[in-house]
Amino acid sequence: MTRDAVWSSPAAIDVENRLFRVLAVLRVVVLVNAVALNLYRADNFSHPAALAACIGAMAAWTGVAIWGYAVPRRRTLLLLAADLAVTAALLLATPLVKGPDFNTSVPGFWTMGALLAWAVHYRWAGGLLAGVVLATVDLVVRDDISQTVYGNAFLLMIGGPIVGFMSASVQRMATERDLAERSAAIAAERARLARVVHDGVLQVLALVQRRGRELGGEVTELGRLAGEQERELRSLIREEAAVVSPGHDQALDLVAELGKLERSESVTVAAPATPVEMPATTVGELVRVVRACLDNVAMHVGHDEPAWVLLEAFPDRLELTVRDEGPGIPPGRLEEASTHGRLGVALSIRGRIADLGGSAKLATGSFGTEWEFVVPRRGREVHQ
Amino acid sequence: MSGAQSAEAIRVMVVDDHPMWRDAVERDLANAGFEVVAVAANGSEALARFPAVRPQVVVLDLQIPAPGGVEVTAEIVRQDSSARVLILSASGEHADVLGAVKAGAVGYLVKSASREELVDAIRRVARGDTVFTAGLAGLVLGEFRRMSEAPSSPRSAEPQLTDRETEVLRMVAKGMTYKQIAQRLVVSHRTVQNHVQNTLGKLQMHNRVQLARYAIEHGLDEE
Secondary structure (H helix, E strand, O other): OOHHHHHHOHHHHHHHHHHHHHHHHHHHHHHHHHHHHHHHOHHHOOOHHHHHHHHHHHHHHHHHHHHHHOOHHHOOHHHHHHHHHHHHHHHHHHHHHHOOOOOOOOOHHHHHHHHHHHHHHHHHHHHHHHHHHHHHHHHHOOOOOOHHHHHHHHHHHHHHHHHHHHHHHHHHHHHHHHHHHHHHHHHHHHHHHHHHHHHHHHHHHHHHHHHHHHHOOHHHHHHHHHHHHHHHHHHHHHHHHOOOOOOOOOEEEHHHHHHOOOOOOOEEEEOOOOOOEEEHHHHHHHHHHHHHHHHHHHHHOOOOOOEEEEEEEOOOEEEEEEEEOOOOOOOOHHHHHHHOOOOOHHHHHHHHHHHOOOEEEEEEEOOEEEEEEEEEOOOHHHHO | OOOOOHHHOOEEEEEOOOHHHHHHHHHHHHHOOOEEEEEEOOHHHHHHHHHHHOOOEEEEOOOOOOOOHHHHHHHHHHHOOOOEEEEEEOOOOHHHHHHHHHHOOOEEEEOOOOHHHHHHHHHHHHHOOOEOOHHHHHHHHHHHHHHHHOOOOOOOOOOOOOHHHHHHHHHHHOOOOHHHHHHHHOOOHHHHHHHHHHHHHHHHHHHHHHHHHHHHHOOOOOO
8 A cells, every 4th residue: 555545545534534623622722721811911912902813813713724624625735834824923923912022922822723733634744844833933033032932842843743643653553454454354255255155056066966866877977076076165165264373384184184085975074173283294194094094995895885084182182083894804914915015004004103103903804994093192282 | 765654744844045955855855755844045034934834843954044054943942942953064064063963953964965864864853863974973072072171160060971972972973873883882772872862962951051151141141
C-alpha cells in the first residue's frame, strides 16, 4: 500500500474525523478561556474597541473552522492556510491592541486550534510548520523575551510535530487493522465456500460410486473411479484442515498422513479427531511401515480385500495397528524370506520400527494378520 | 431381503440439502419397506417438520445449511429422547462427526456405504442399537483418551471406560464385526452391543453434564 493510500483509506479518514471532532470541542473551550481572560483584564487594553473586534474575529473564525473541518472534502490547504493566517494576524495585532509592553497575547491558548489542525491533517511536518510560524510570530511581536514566552514558543515547536506524529501513527494502525480484518474475513469466506464446494463434489462422487456398484457392468468402473477421486479429495481436505501450529516447521500431523492411505473400497483408517503431531521424519517412517503392511495385504490376501488401520495416541506413546482378515502368514515364511537375503517384512517393517525405538508385535493365523506397533513419543513435552 | 413389513414400517425422516441424494435415499428406503414420513433440505426445515411427523429414525447429513447437523441432532434428541439420529456424511470431517455423536446421534455411516448397509443401519438404530464404523470407534477412543489426559479439576470426574469397554471399542476400531468380537471374547452378541452402547452413553452423558455446568457457570440456567 502506498503512502497516499494509507492516509486516504476509509479507516484513516475515520480517525481524522474523530480527531477533528475532538478538536472542535477544544476550540470552543480555548475560545471561552481566551474571551474570559481578555474581559477580565479589559482595563489593561489601550484600545477596547480593537479588543472587541479581535474577540469577535476569534469567535467568528472558531465557528468557521468548526464548520469547515467537519467534512473531509472541506479540509483544503486554503482552509488550513486561512486558519494559520487568522491566528498569526491576531498575534500580530496584540501590540496594537494592548500596547507594545504586554505579557499575554490576545488569542493566548486559542492558537492551539490552528496548530493542532495542521498537525492532524498534515501530520508531523504540518505540526512543525505551524509550530514554527506561530512561535516566530509570537517572538517577533514582543519587545523582550521572558523565560515564559520562550517556553511557550518551544512548546509550540515540539507539540506540533509530536501530535502530528501520533495522528499519523493512529491513522496507519487503523488502516492496517482494517486491512487485516478484511483479509481475515476474505480467508474465512473462501474457506467456507471451499467447504461447500468440496462437500457438493464429495456428495456427487459418493452417489456415482454407490449407483455404479448397484447397476453393474461398465458403470461399475465409473463408480470405482469416482470412489478413487472421492478419497483423493477427502484426504486433500483433511490435509488443509490440519493446521500445524507455527514454530515447529518439522512437525506433521500423523492423522492426516495416515488418512491418505484410506481406500473407500478396502482400507479403513481409524484415528483420533484431534491432530497427532510428530516430527516429519517419524511420521514418514510410520506411514512407510503402514504402507508396507497394506502392500502385503494387497499382495498376499487380495487387491480389494479389506484392511484396517487404527492409531491411538497416548501421552507417552503411539499405538498403531494394521489388521486384515486374510489366511494369515504361514509359519516360517518370514524367517525363510530373510534367510534368503530378501528384504522382506522382517527388515522393512521391524527394522523401521526398531529405529524409532519402538516395538512390533505380529499375530497371525486363520483369523488373519494383525501387526501392532508401539512407538514412544519423544520430545513431546518440548512442543507443549 | 424383504423388509416390507408394512404393519410396522419404520418411520424415517431424511435430511439432506442435495436433492439428488435426498431422492436416492428416499427411494431406496421406500423400496426397502420404510415409511419416509418427511424430507428436509436444511436444518430449519428439519426442526420445523420433526415435531409434526415424529419419525423414529432421522437420517441426517452433517453439512446442511444452518442450523448444521450437530445442532439439529442436539435439538431433535432434546425434543424426543426416543428419536434415533443416524448420521450420513460425505466429507466425514472428524470434528463434526464426533460433535454429532456427542450431541446424541447413535450411528454414523459414510455416504459411500452401500444401500444394503444403509438399510441395515436404519433397522439397527430403530431397534435401539448403535451403528459404529471403525472410523467412529477410533474417534470415540481418541476422545476418551483426550479427556483422561486433560488436567481434570477434582470436582469434574471425567468419564472413564472400563477395560472391557476399551477392549471392545478397540476391536470395533480395528474393523471387527460384533459377531467376530463376541466369538473372540466368548460373550454374546448382545453383550458386545451393550458395551458399545455404554461407551456412547458415557460420552453423551459427559457432554450433557459439560453443557449443564457451562450453563450454570455462565448464569444461563436462570430463565
